[in-house]
Every structure is written in C-alpha cells, then in structure tokens.
Amino acid sequence: MKEIKFRVLANNKLLGYERLVNNQWEWNYIELNPDKGERWCKGVFTDSVLAFLIKSYGTPLVRNQYTGLKDKKGKEIYEGDVIELFWLFTGMSYFTTVIWVCDLAKWAMAEKNGKGVYHYFGDQNTKLMDTEVIGNIYENPEFL
Numbered sequence: 001m002k003e004i005k006f007r008v009l010a011n012n013k014l015l016g017y018e019r020l021v022n023n024q025w026e027w028n029y030i031e032l033n034p035d036k037g038e039r040w041c042k043g044v045f046t047d048s049v050l051a052f053l054i055k056s057y058g059t060p061l062v063r064n065q066y067t068g069l070k071d072k073k074g075k076e077i078y079e080g081d082v083i084e085l086f087w088l089f090t091g092m093s094y095f096t097t098v099i100w101v102c103d104l105a106k107w108a109m110a111e112k113n114g115k116g117v118y119h120y121f122g123d124q125n126t127k128l129m130d131t132e133v134i135g136n137i138y139e140n141p142e143f144l
Contacts (some may be wrong), residue, residue, distance in 0.1 A: 005066035007078045010057035012138045018063070062138060067098065067107045069121060075133045082143040085109060085119070086130040097137060 004020035008027075016029040054060060064079040071077055081098045096109035096119075107121040137143055 002068040003066060005076075006063040007066070009062045009064070009138050010053055011059050012141065013057070014139065015053065015061070064136070064138075065100070067121065069107070071131045071133045073132060077131075077133055078136065079107075080138060081133050081136045082140065083109065083131045084134050087119075088130065095134070095143070097143070 006018045008015045008018060016027060018025060018027045020026075062080075064081075067077045067079065069077045071083065077083065077098055079098055079100055083096055083098060085094045085096055086092075087094060094109075096111065099108050099110045100106075101108045101120070104120070109119050109121070135143055
C-alpha cells in the first residue's frame with residue numbers, strides 16, 4: 001500500500017511532515033527534532049500548533065503530497081519537487097516540476113513554467129532511475 005504522507009512548509013521553509021499510519025495521523029515538527037530523530041506525535045498539526053506556526057511565520061502552511069516514488073538516490077519525490085530527468089530517448093536532461101493531474105489521476109512532470117506536461121510517471125520512457133530531486137519550487141523559487 002502506498003504511504004500517505006505530506007511535507008509541510010511555511011514561508012518557503014520545511015517545517016515537518018504528516019503521515020497516515022494504521023488509519024491515524026501523526027506529525028513530526030523538525031525544529032523539535034534537532035538531531036533529526038524520528039519523533040512522531042499523534043494527530044495532525046493541530047489548530048493550536050497551526051495558529052502558533054502561522055503567527056510565527058506569518059503565512060499559511062503549504063502541504064505537498066508524497067508521490068510514493070523515490071528518485072535514483074532513494075530520495076522521496078513530493079508534489080512541487082523539481083527533478084532533473086535524463087531521458088534516454090533524446091540523450092538530454094530536462095528540469096521539470098512534479099504536479100498532480102486531476103483529470104487523469106496521475107503524477108506528472110511539468111515544464112519549468114508549469115504549463116505543459118513532459119511525461120507521466122509510469123510511462124515507458126520515464127524511468128525513475130533516470131531522475132534526481134534537485135530541490136522544490138518553495139525552497140528554491142529560482143526554479144519557477
């Protein structure tokens with residue numbers, strides 16, 4: 001079964017993660033884990049935690065869903081990630097943004113401006129061994 005997980009950001013900074021485990025939500029706030037240990041709390045970012053974070057960061061939180069896929073180095077791929085795709089067919093590298101296409105219920109790689117679609121994950125010409133996450137559009141806005 002695919003892992004249900006979200007990356008949570010505010011002000012273009014990673015705050016933590018939310019995940020669904022045994023039909024219950026857990027959350028991990030990175031600043032509470034300076035040693036990067038896996039300390040998960042029950043529930044999601046609660047209203048009081050959200051209010052504190054929004055007050056602290058002055059912006060709403062952004063959640064990016066985990067695709068359930070990993071790049072060639074084993075790094076998790078999330079919605080909004082910028083990946084470098086080496087396409088064997090052309091022998092060229094492309095920089096694309098991971099998006100969700102509602103009409104087809106598929107993860108896809110969009111052109112840099114987010115308007116067109118290069119490939120859908122799972123297409124025969126798109127192999128994950130040829131992709132690498134190089135950042136995301138929130139922490140690296142220069143990729144937009």
